[in-house]
Amino acid sequence: MATDISPARMGAWRSFLVAHARVTDALAAELEAETSLPLTWYDVLVQLTEAEDKRLRMQDLARAVLLSKSGLTRLVDRMMASGLVTREPCLDDRRGTFVCLADAGRDRLDGASPIHMRGISQHFTSHLSEDEARQLHALLDRIVQANLIPAR
Amino acid sequence: MATDISPARMGAWRSFLVAHARVTDALAAELEAETSLPLTWYDVLVQLTEAEDKRLRMQDLARAVLLSKSGLTRLVDRMMASGLVTREPCLDDRRGTFVCLADAGRDRLDGASPIHMRGISQHFTSHLSEDEARQLHALLDRIVQANLIPAR
DNA sequence: GCCCGGTCGTTGCGAACGCAACTCATCCGT
DNA sequence: ACGGATGAGTTGCGTTCGCAACGACCGGGC
Numbered sequence: 001m002a003t004d005i006s007p008a009r010m011g012a013w014r015s016f017l018v019a020h021a022r023v024t025d026a027l028a029a030e031l032e033a034e035t036s037l038p039l040t041w042y043d044v045l046v047q048l049t050e051a052e053d054k055r056l057r058m059q060d061l062a063r064a065v066l067l068s069k070s071g072l073t074r075l076v077d078r079m080m081a082s083g084l085v086t087r088e089p090c091l092d093d094r095r096g097t098f099v100c101l102a103d104a105g106r107d108r109l110d111g112a113s114p115i116h117m118r119g120i121s122q123h124f125t126s127h128l129s130e131d132e133a134r135q136l137h138a139l140l141d142r143i144v145q146a147n148l149i150p151a152r
Numbered sequence: 153m154a155t156d157i158s159p160a161r162m163g164a165w166r167s168f169l170v171a172h173a174r175v176t177d178a179l180a181a182e183l184e185a186e187t188s189l190p191l192t193w194y195d196v197l198v199q200l201t202e203a204e205d206k207r208l209r210m211q212d213l214a215r216a217v218l219l220s221k222s223g224l225t226r227l228v229d230r231m232m233a234s235g236l237v238t239r240e241p242c243l244d245d246r247r248g249t250f251v252c253l254a255d256a257g258r259d260r261l262d263g264a265s266p267i268h269m270r271g272i273s274q275h276f277t278s279h280l281s282e283d284e285a286r287q288l289h290a291l292l293d294r295i296v297q298a299n300l301i302p303a304r
Numbered sequence: 305g306c307c308c309g310g311t312c313g314t315t316g317c318g319a320a321c322g323c324a325a326c327t328c329a330t331c332c333g334t
Numbered sequence: 335a336c337g338g339a340t341g342a343g344t345t346g347c348g349t350t351c352g353c354a355a356c357g358a359c360c361g362g363g364c
Contacts, residue, residue: 004269005273008282008285008289009277009280012277012280012289013277015288015289016276018292018296019296020169022295024169026299038320057342058343067322068321068322069322070322070344073344074320074345075320075321077344093342094328094330095328096329097342117157123299124295125158127291127298128164133160133163135287136167136288139280139284140164142279143171143175143279147174147275210312210313211311211312211313220351221352222313222351222353223351223352224313225313225315226314226315227351245359246358308361309361310361311360311361313356313358314357316354318352319353320352321349321351322347325345325347326344326346329343330342332337333338334337
């Protein structure tokens with residue numbers, strides 16, 4: 001069998017799981033409570049803001065926010081109904097659709113961003129020294145690279 | 153406002169999120185594919201195996217597998233229907249219910265465990281040196297401790 | 305002994321998601 | 335230029351989950 005994992009490694013794995021659950025739960029709850037903005041919505045708004053022309057193709061956005069195609073379709077439906085984003089046909093490729101950041105979406109993100117940043121700081125980054133942050137980043141990036149896209 | 157977060161810290165946070173998503177998705181998919189066992193079910197079986205008398209109160213189990221009370225009720229319903237666990241009334245406190253590991257559950261876990269361990273190793277721990285694992289563990293535990301139970 | 309606040313587990317309800325099937329558009333080989 | 339293969343996005347359906355309300359039960363104060 002030999003599928004043994006050293007206690008140190010197993011401990012790292014378990015704390016990784018618990019830390020993620022605790023921190024993301026806290027962040028999602030705070031964001032929802034103080035800005036009525038679900039974390040998923042926030043993610044979408046961030047991705048759009050960082051995107052060229054403040055817009056993204058559905059598929060690219062889906063990958064960015066770690067959602068399935070259908071999941072994103074519904075999410076965009078809801079956000080459009082709330083006026084935070086817009087759909088715009090893609091002229092180059094008429095199969096495609098752009099999701100565009102609406103003014104209301106930009107405003108909403110501007111209001112929510114400080115709150116979420118404070119949360120990330122309080123619950124996560126403030127517990128890391130600058131040096132530890134660099135180490136953690138390098139280490140996790142290595143893991144990310146080793147787990148490249150299994151398709152979706 | 154000063155809600156700034158250094159690039160190194162922000163990078164650590166982002167890779168933390170992506171790494172978690174990638175690894176857990178891969179693990180859940182492999183486990184499901186090779187043993188027809190959802191990750192949640194596996195978690196429950198592990199907790200019961202490690203518990204005294206191979207049984208746990210609903211609430212304790214819910215906390216252990218990071219699920220809400222109602223979520224666990226339904227999950228135990230399904231697992232009981234599949235014969236992996238049993239419900240047993242708690243005599244000391246007649247409000248309570250024990251979830252007990254059934255023989256079929258133990259067998260099922262025995263079969264799935266090597267597969268999951270191999271997955272954890274392949275996708276996560278194998279990318280860490282023994283020393284890095286210790287550092288990561290310590291670091292994440294610090295974060296866990298700082299984010300103690302906001303109640304559920 | 306009898307309440308009354310708190311706890312344990314379940315249930316009704318709704319929200320969010322993934323998979324698979326479908327539509328329509330694009331691309332490529334011939 | 336045309337037909338089949340591939341890709342983008344949406345929709346139907348089933349699954350899983352959390353919240354809130356509920357009923358049963360415990361325990362302390364009187």
